[in-house]
Amino acid sequence: MAALRTKYVAPPVPRILIHRGTAGNAVAVSKYGDRIRNILGEKSYSVVDASSDGANWAAPSATVVQGTFMRRFARLDLNGVDDVVECFLGNCGGAEKYAGTGEKGITSRMGRNDGSLGDVLAQGAYAALDRVLQSSPEEIISRLAEIGLTGRGGAHFPVAQKWQFARNHLDQQKFLIVNAEEGEPGVFKDRHMLEGDPHRLIEGILIAHHAVQFESVYIYVNGQAKLARFSLEKALSDADQAGIIGGECWGQDFQLTIHVRSGAGGYVCGEESVILNSIEGKRPVPRYKPPFATDFGLFGKPTVINNVETLCAVTTLFDNPPPQTKLISLSGDVPRAGLYEVPVDGAMTWAGMIANTGRNPQEIKAILVGGPSGEFIHFQQFDDVLEMSKLGAGGIIVLNSFTDIQRITNSLAAYNKRESCGECTPCREGSGRLVNLLENVQENEKKIYELVEVMTESSLCQLGGMAGRPILSALEQFANEFDKS
Amino acid sequence: MKEEIFDSTSEAFHEAKNAVGKLPKTRDQLLPALEIFQQKIRWLPESAIEYVANHIMLPISEVYAITTGYSELNLFEPDISQWHVCMGVVCDLAGASELMTCTDNIKQVDCQFLCALAPVVVDQHEQLYGRVTVDNLQKWVKK
Numbered sequence: 001m002a003a004l005r006t007k008y009v010a011p012p013v014p015r016i017l018i019h020r021g022t023a024g025n026a027v028a029v030s031k032y033g034d035r036i037r038n039i040l041g042e043k044s045y046s047v048v049d050a051s052s053d054g055a056n057w058a059a060p061s062a063t064v065v066q067g068t069f070m071r072r073f074a075r076l077d078l079n080g081v082d083d084v085v086e087c088f089l090g091n092c093g094g095a096e097k098y099a100g101t102g103e104k105g106i107t108s109r110m111g112r113n114d115g116s117l118g119d120v121l122a123q124g125a126y127a128a129l130d131r132v133l134q135s136s137p138e139e140i141i142s143r144l145a146e147i148g149l150t151g152r153g154g155a156h157f158p159v160a161q162k163w164q165f166a167r168n169h170l171d172q173q174k175f176l177i178v179n180a181e182e183g184e185p186g187v188f189k190d191r192h193m194l195e196g197d198p199h200r201l202i203e204g205i206l207i208a209h210h211a212v213q214f215e216s217v218y219i220y221v222n223g224q225a226k227l228a229r230f231s232l233e234k235a236l237s238d239a240d241q242a243g244i245i246g247g248e249c250w251g252q253d254f255q256l257t258i259h260v261r262s263g264a265g266g267y268v269c270g271e272e273s274v275i276l277n278s279i280e281g282k283r284p285v286p287r288y289k290p291p292f293a294t295d296f297g298l299f300g301k302p303t304v305i306n307n308v309e310t311l312c313a314v315t316t317l318f319d320n321p322p323p324q325t326k327l328i329s330l331s332g333d334v335p336r337a338g339l340y341e342v343p344v345d346g347a348m349t350w351a352g353m354i355a356n357t358g359r360n361p362q363e364i365k366a367i368l369v370g371g372p373s374g375e376f377i378h379f380q381q382f383d384d385v386l387e388m389s390k391l392g393a394g395g396i397i398v399l400n401s402f403t404d405i406q407r408i409t410n411s412l413a414a415y416n417k418r419e420s421c422g423e424c425t426p427c428r429e430g431s432g433r434l435v436n437l438l439e440n441v442q443e444n445e446k447k448i449y450e451l452v453e454v455m456t457e458s459s460l461c462q463l464g465g466m467a468g469r470p471i472l473s474a475l476e477q478f479a480n481e482f483d484k485s
Numbered sequence: 486m487k488e489e490i491f492d493s494t495s496e497a498f499h500e501a502k503n504a505v506g507k508l509p510k511t512r513d514q515l516l517p518a519l520e521i522f523q524q525k526i527r528w529l530p531e532s533a534i535e536y537v538a539n540h541i542m543l544p545i546s547e548v549y550a551i552t553t554g555y556s557e558l559n560l561f562e563p564d565i566s567q568w569h570v571c572m573g574v575v576c577d578l579a580g581a582s583e584l585m586t587c588t589d590n591i592k593q594v595d596c597q598f599l600c601a602l603a604p605v606v607v608d609q610h611e612q613l614y615g616r617v618t619v620d621n622l623q624k625w626v627k628k
Contacts, residue, residue: 056601185596265557
């Protein structure tokens with residue numbers, strides 16, 4: 001590990017990070033980066049491309065870094081570019097606190113590195129793995145149980161338990177699948193992780209490998225997330241060349257192959273048994289459960305399926321105390337939309353979270369948590385504290401007082417109808433019927449409740465099982481908004 | 486169904502065939518193989534499906550069935566002049582429907598996962614644009 005650092009880490013120099021990533025690219029940030037390089041002339045080597053730091057609202061943005069001092073310049077325009085250069089040349093005015101979305105936790109390196117191995121090593125990458133390798137697999141699993149780490153993809157299954165289930169199959173080949181499909185409208189956390197700090201995922205994978213011993217790993221990336229796949233593949237190749245994936249730099253032989261696969265669309269493709277079918281080259285539809293993947297998964301072998309964020313969170317297992325945080329993809333009517341890493345330790349309320357985004361919670365009617373499988377949180381509940389189990393995958397859409405709840409409910413129902421894969425009858429037929437029934441809520445209210453019950457009880461996967469959730473939640477909390485004439 | 490007009494002698498098609506030919510002949514290579522064709526020639530004409538089916542030794546009908554399960558695999562040639570407006574919930578709230586009607590030759594598309602910069606449009610080369618206004622879009626489409 002020390003040798004690795006000596007070889008790759010360069011001494012820190014003052015520099016300007018241009019926040020690219022999907023968000024920066026969508027507002028042509030490179031134009032401002034080029035202009036800064038032009039102005040700096042000979043010193044332009046100090047200007048480096050980084051990914052988004054999660055603060056999408058700030059794009060196009062750049063951050064000046066000098067030692068521990070960081071200052072981000074948001075919503076750049078041609079005048080703003082001059083301020084960035086001035087600051088870099090030593091005229092920053094007061095030292096403003098860096099208002100990033102994650103100063104510690106799993107987003108600590110996101111948007112603060114140039115994508116090179118040396119840069120992330122300097123910021124602590126692979127230190128947890130180094131420590132994990134000195135512990136036994138049993139110790140790792142009991143540590144994860146102790147800190148109570150649960151899956152971050154939405155189902156919140158205990159990680160230690162899932163890994164142990166696979167470990168119980170002693171002499172069989174085992175697989176790890178990293179679920180980076182992330183097809184839920186309104187969620188963009190995994191892309192940010194992959195674009196901004198793919199080495200954290202690789203570290204998480206290697207920790208999981210140390211604990212469970214996999215034959216190989218499949219990372220299943222959303223087909224549209226091309227930049228995420230690109231930066232992941234670069235990181236994999238860097239880590240491979242440096243002897244990290246093979247384990248050579250710890251004097252070991254991990255014997256692990258990591259494959260990257262792209263999905264090709266479909267909300268249902270994020271469901272774990274659909275991923276199994278998809279990787280095996282079968283039709284992308286869910287499987288019956290049981291058997292569960294940890295017993296009979298990919299190619300019939302015990303398989304652990306973890307979300308990107310889960311494996312990233314695994315790297316914090318030795319932090320003291322381990323950060324109890326969740327990535328939140330926050331959008332809707334707020335001044336500062338983007339990715340947030342919020343504490344879920346009983347201190348943060350919904351109102352506090354909304355206030356963090358620069359919006360007065362009193363101007364907000366509701367928030368939609370979890371998109372098409374989620375539920376509405378009424379403003380009267382804004383003083384409740386955030387709970388992991390309520391956050392799903394962490395997609396939050398903030399709705400102002402003028403929002404038409406009925407329109408959103410209809411649009412979510414229509415989305416579930418379009419995305420139903422058609423494998424099971426309750427979802428295939430039910431999702432379409434729900435759309436029709438919503439046309440006349442007054443007459444059909446009883447039928448809606450009955451149908452949702454059937455779909456919840458008997459659908460093959462959670463796309464159908466949860467399709468009624470936002471509808472019932474809207475009907476219960478905003479009954480007066482539905483056209484009952 | 487419209488008659489398939491596809492030049493199977495094109496260089497891109499050959500490149501795709503070569504790349505697919507190098508993949509192992511196992512079933513788990515099905516999606517990667519289809520993706521190679523789609524990347525090179527933007528869609529999956531019958532000849533591409535046939536080639537993949539032969540390579541992996543699966544019935545053509547089965548490859549078709551699997552292909553239709555993925556919304557991003559095109560069984561028809563896409564219109565390359567087409568712009569798309571994201572109609573995800575957040576973009577819809579941010580006024581995407583105004584963008585839909587502000588100019589011709591615009592189609593809607595599901596969530597593009599850039600919700601924080603809504604409303605979002607996608608150009609012919611799959612490049613995303615955030616915080617798009619009616620003026621911007623009218624200008625870009627005319628170009």
